[in-house]
Amino acid sequence: MRSADLARLAGVTVRALRHYHQVGVLAEPPRAGNGYRRYDVHDLVRVLRIRRLAALGIPLERMPALLDDGADDAHGQAGAEAGAEAGASAARLLDELDRELAEQIDRLVRQREVVAHLRAHRAAPDLPPELAPAAAAFAAASGSPELVRVDRDQAVLVSHLVGEEGAQHLAEVFRRLSAHDVLSVLAPLSVRFARLDADTDDAEVDEVVDGFVEVFGPVVAELATTEAPPGFDRAAVFLAEHSADVLGARQREVLARLQERLERVAASPGRAGPGAAP
Structure with a gap:
């Protein structure tokens, strides 16, 4: 044949x-x-x-x-x-x-568990599963699709850079920021942050910075008692580079001032309120 x-x-x-x-x-x-x-x-x-x-x-x-x-x-x-x-x-x-x-x-069973976890939280499939609940909560509360994409990309970036050693610490940060009492304040602030542009006056920028400090300050103060695993410093460098490409000048100004204020809060965790770092 x-x-x-x-x-x-x-x-x-x-x-x-x-x-x-x-x-x-x-x-x-x-x-x-x-x-x-x-x-x-x-x-x-x-x-x-x-x-x-x-x-x-x-x-x-x-x-x-x-x-x-x-x-x-x-x-x-x-x-x-x-x-x-x-x-x-x-x-x-x-x-x-x-x-x-x-x-x-x-391996397939674990993959199915991850898929079920992401589906349950209606999270993007490319998100680290440990961050899915918080990321989904942020996305639901955000009034800006652009910021949702930025948050997703930065979550993927940071999760990779901190590695397995920093994954639990990062997940705890996201979990606390997505708590209902925090998110209820953070959501309207995120909307205001998304609207910042070249025409925004200084008073609005000051209010947004103060608002973020009030939200993030207690979380930073609490986490300052535990040392962040290696990788977070490197992640901060890449986050700054990413933000410089996707955010406006006024938005970057808010982040720079916020970082400075939160660094002071971390250095003196007992003073976490909006007046902690004038």
Whole structure:
């Protein structure tokens, strides 16, 4: 039979047959006078075995030991020993495959848990799952789609830069900022922050800065008693670079003044109110 006939009978493509030849799991048969390869029923059996092993997840490069299992030499002592070794090798491979599949199942279960967590909070799928509840609360309270995107991008950025060691600390910061009593004050401030532009007067900027200090100050003062894990300083540098690209001049001014005020609060955590750092 020709390659097209073999492919049709085995349920594969001609291209797959060529790949089997290239990787060495299927020997190339002799060609007829017209140049076409001539396959027989033994080749069909071989391809069917390859398909069965592939369905189990066994990679092609590991198949020769199973396909060439010494069955042709099964007569006599040497053949028996070869068959026993092939059986032991197959058992080891199946044990290893079972472990790999168990690990894949565990990984898929964890992925489903993350997906369920993100769905429950209607959070973006690219958000770190530990930040999803807070980020979703921020997004719901925000009056600006632009700021929602900025918050999302910065959450992704900071979460990566602080790493696993800082993830819990970062999640705690987000959790406290998304508490109902904090968010109820933060939401209207965020709306005012989003509206800042070149025409905003100094009085409005001062009020927004004071408002943020009043919201963030107690959280910063409380967290100042515990040392932030490594990575937060580096994250602050990249956050500043990101903010410089996506925020207006007045908004950046608010952030700069806010950072200065909060640094003073952190240095003197007992003074967290709006008058803590005039």
